[in-house]
Amino acid sequence: xxEQVRRLWTxxxxxxxxxxxxxxxxxxLSAPAVALMLLLLVGPxxxxxxxxxTDYQLGADALSFIGLDNYIAMAGDRVFWKSLRNTAIYSxxxxxxxxxxxxxxxxxxxxxxxxxxxxxxxxxxxxMATLIAMALVWEFMLHPGxxxxxxxxxxxxxxxxxxxxxESLALWVLAVIGIWQGFGFNMVLxxxxxxxxxxxxxxxxxIDGVPAGWARFRLVTWPMLAPVTLFVVVVTSIKSFQxxxxxxxxxxxxxxxxxxxxxxxxxxxxFEFFRSGYASAVTVVFLTxxxxxxxxxxRWLDRRVHYT
Amino acid sequence: MSxxxxxxxxxxxGATRVLNGVSLDVHDGEFIxxxxxSGCGKxxxxxxxxxxxxxxxxxxxxxxxxxxxxxxxxxxxxMVFQSYALYPHLSVRDNIAVPLLVRRLNRWQRMPLIxxxxxxxxxxxxxxxxxxxxxxxxLDISRLLDRRPGQLSGGQRQRTALGRxxxxxxxxxxxxxxxxxxxxxxxxxxxxxxxxxxxxxxxTFVYVTHDQTExxxxxxxxxxxxxxxxxxxxxxxxxxFDPVDLRVAEFVGNPRINLLACDADAxxxxxxxxxxxxxxxxxxxGMDRRVTVGVRSEAIRLTPRTxxxxxxxxxxxxxxxxxxxVQVTLNDGGAVVVGRRDALGGVPERGAEVSVAFEAGRVxxxxxxxxxxxxxxxxxx
Numbered sequence: 001x002x003e004q005v006r007r008l009w010t011x012x013x014x015x016x017x018x019x020x021x022x023x024x025x026x027x028x029l030s031a032p033a034v035a036l037m038l039l040l041l042v043g044p045x046x047x048x049x050x051x052x053x054t055d056y057q058l059g060a061d062a063l064s065f066i067g068l069d070n071y072i073a074m075a076g077d078r079v080f081w082k083s084l085r086n087t088a089i090y091s092x093x094x095x096x097x098x099x100x101x102x103x104x105x106x107x108x109x110x111x112x113x114x115x116x117x118x119x120x121x122x123x124x125x126x127x128m129a130t131l132i133a134m135a136l137v138w139e140f141m142l143h144p145g146x147x148x149x150x151x152x153x154x155x156x157x158x159x160x161x162x163x164x165x166x167e168s169l170a171l172w173v174l175a176v177i178g179i180w181q182g183f184g185f186n187m188v189l190x191x192x193x194x195x196x197x198x199x200x201x202x203x204x205x206x207i208d209g210v211p212a213g214w215a216r217f218r219l220v221t222w223p224m225l226a227p228v229t230l231f232v233v234v235v236t237s238i239k240s241f242q243x244x245x246x247x248x249x250x251x252x253x254x255x256x257x258x259x260x261x262x263x264x265x266x267x268x269x270x271f272e273f274f275r276s277g278y279a280s281a282v283t284v285v286f287l288t289x290x291x292x293x294x295x296x297x298x299r300w301l302d303r304r305v306h307y308t
Numbered sequence: 309m310s311x312x313x314x315x316x317x318x319x320x321x322g323a324t325r326v327l328n329g330v331s332l333d334v335h336d337g338e339f340i341x342x343x344x345x346s347g348c349g350k351x352x353x354x355x356x357x358x359x360x361x362x363x364x365x366x367x368x369x370x371x372x373x374x375x376x377x378x379x380x381x382x383x384x385x386x387m388v389f390q391s392y393a394l395y396p397h398l399s400v401r402d403n404i405a406v407p408l409l410v411r412r413l414n415r416w417q418r419m420p421l422i423x424x425x426x427x428x429x430x431x432x433x434x435x436x437x438x439x440x441x442x443x444x445x446x447l448d449i450s451r452l453l454d455r456r457p458g459q460l461s462g463g464q465r466q467r468t469a470l471g472r473x474x475x476x477x478x479x480x481x482x483x484x485x486x487x488x489x490x491x492x493x494x495x496x497x498x499x500x501x502x503x504x505x506x507x508x509x510x511x512t513f514v515y516v517t518h519d520q521t522e523x524x525x526x527x528x529x530x531x532x533x534x535x536x537x538x539x540x541x542x543x544x545x546x547x548x549f550d551p552v553d554l555r556v557a558e559f560v561g562n563p564r565i566n567l568l569a570c571d572a573d574a575x576x577x578x579x580x581x582x583x584x585x586x587x588x589x590x591x592x593x594g595m596d597r598r599v600t601v602g603v604r605s606e607a608i609r610l611t612p613r614t615x616x617x618x619x620x621x622x623x624x625x626x627x628x629x630x631x632x633x634v635q636v637t638l639n640d641g642g643a644v645v646v647g648r649r650d651a652l653g654g655v656p657e658r659g660a661e662v663s664v665a666f667e668a669g670r671v672x673x674x675x676x677x678x679x680x681x682x683x684x685x686x687x688x689x
Binding site for chain 1: 358359360379380381382385386387389390391393394395396397406407410411472
């Protein structure tokens with residue numbers, strides 16, 4: 001690298017005053033970017049890592065190093081495991097749900113002759129709306145007494161449910177809201193992916209005798225969408241691991257921790273119980289999981305979905 | 309039988325009429341090229357034959373049966389695309405096998421995992437593998453069977469696309485400018501290979517190209533199209549030596565045919581700048597007085613200025629290797645004609661005055677509507 005820079009420097013007609021001069025220039029030029037990166041990205045990460053090894057409490061004047069005690073406490077914390085399990089279940093429902101629904105919507109919209117833009121805009125609405133505001137609307141709709149959902153159920157003779165206060169239902173309800181909120185974004189990405197598939201591939205499939213519909217989808221659409229699908233799955237996974245706002249507005253982790261999720265736990269620990277050290281440890285676990293998803297994408301999956 | 313009859317096909321895209329009552333008989337086993345400048349409708353015609361586009365009017369028959377309402381897969385045809393249209397995630401082997409897999413295996417036998425265990429599936433797959441290998445050998449891509457299209461050169465992709473078309477042994481092959489994405493050398497090589505495939509495999513070939521050299525070298529017949537109309541359908545020699553329309557004469561031949569704007573006198577004699585050319589129309593009379601005279605470059609004789617014919621000045625050269633194109637500006641009127649000389653046979657210098665004469669029997673005359681006009685047989689003074 002340094003050698004290349006030096007050669008560039010000389011061929012560009014510059015004077016070389018001392019060996020490695022160009023290297024210093026290169027370092028000097030990249031310094032601002034490196035400094036910003038350290039300050040804004042790496043710095044906070046290091047601070048969180050450091051805090052997770054202390055008993056720091058928000059607002060306290062002193063802190064002491066307690067080693068891995070926070071992590072040990074976490075391992076024995078029933079709420080943490082419950083929270084991790086809930087987040088996993090939530091993701092396992094929301095990722096396939098919103099990816100599948102997004103793909104389906106994109107395929108259907110791609111198939112209609114007119115009004116594609118209108119459909120896209122409608123499905124994209126939940127993405128643009130603030131989830132906090134939308135969560136309030138959901139709260140009205142799901143109200144056990146006068147909510148639209150229960151009124152509808154009652155009018156067709158089905159048993160109304162106490163959606164957000166039923167331990168066995170609340171997490172699923174949140175997952176449905178998560179799907180509703182997220183699939184429009186995936187639909188837009190899939191739509192772009194569909195537009196990028198060369199038409200001659202479909203024509204070749206038609207001439208090769210591949211029947212329209214499922215077989216052609218399997219042969220052309222699905223493999224050609226693979227890079228988009230991978231991206232969508234990764235982004236949706238990360239987003240679903242970060243679920244917080246709906247929980248905060250609708251259930252506050254309840255009833256009886258049934259909707260306690262990772263980010264809510266670290267929020268509650270950090271800003272309600274002021275146990276910043278412990279919250280930092282939860283954050284480290286959360287970041288590790290998110291990072292694993294990204295590493296999996298670049299290390300392994302990327303190679304399987306690009307065909308060149 | 310795989311003769312194709314096309315009857316008064318018309319097709320419009322919006323307000324643009326792309327095909328205007330095209331009728332064409334493609335004989336069984338022939339190699340016919342559809343040529344014409346881009347936008348002349350040749351690709352649309354091919355896509356209607358393939359079933360990728362529906363005609364507005366007219367019909368298509370193959371072996372006497374109407375096929376124009378059948379799905380592309382139900383017509384016994386294969387198509388090679390300009391972009392090759394290979395499935396990028398499949399190996400060369402699987403790409404070639406697709407048409408066979410789809411047609412011979414049932415839904416269950418095609419399933420990824422259980423397909424191998426479904427009754428009959430394995431035997432059929434073995435048979436398909438053998439046929440894929442045979443096609444690959446023929447195209448000299450046997451050692452590439454496990455690669456993906458992304459790992460192949462343009463020529464190898466083209467061969468794979470040909471393999472996918474051939475493996476099923478369809479009655480007709482439709483080719484949409486299959487060589488235009490290849491570099492010049494490879495194009496020449498693939499040209500002769502496709503022609504050889506046609507000879508060895510049989511089948512009817514319909515080949516679309518805008519490259520007249522391709523069309524002239526490969527085909528048994530050419531169909532020259534312009535503005536959605538078929539101008540002439542004939543053998544390469546007839547198209548070249550005996551074009552029925554000025555546009556055909558202009559489109560085919562390199563360098564372009566030399567054209568002189570002339571007039572006809574009352575007796576049918578042809579005058580260029582009021583000087584007789586020594587040519588006479590076979591059917592004089594008619595209202596038409598404007599005549600275009602066309603002479604191909606090899607039918608132009610350039611001799612030292614003492615010779616017969618008109619005088620001109622050499623204004624340019626173009627070396628083609630074995631031959632030299634000599635550009636001559638005629639002294640009266642300034643029309644420019646291009647003649648051809650053997651590179652070793654002595655080429656007149658730039659600025660030299662030469663006599664320009666037309667070889668008897670090689671002069672073509674066209675009326676103002678572009679139609680060919682017959683010339684009187686007997687040459688005279």
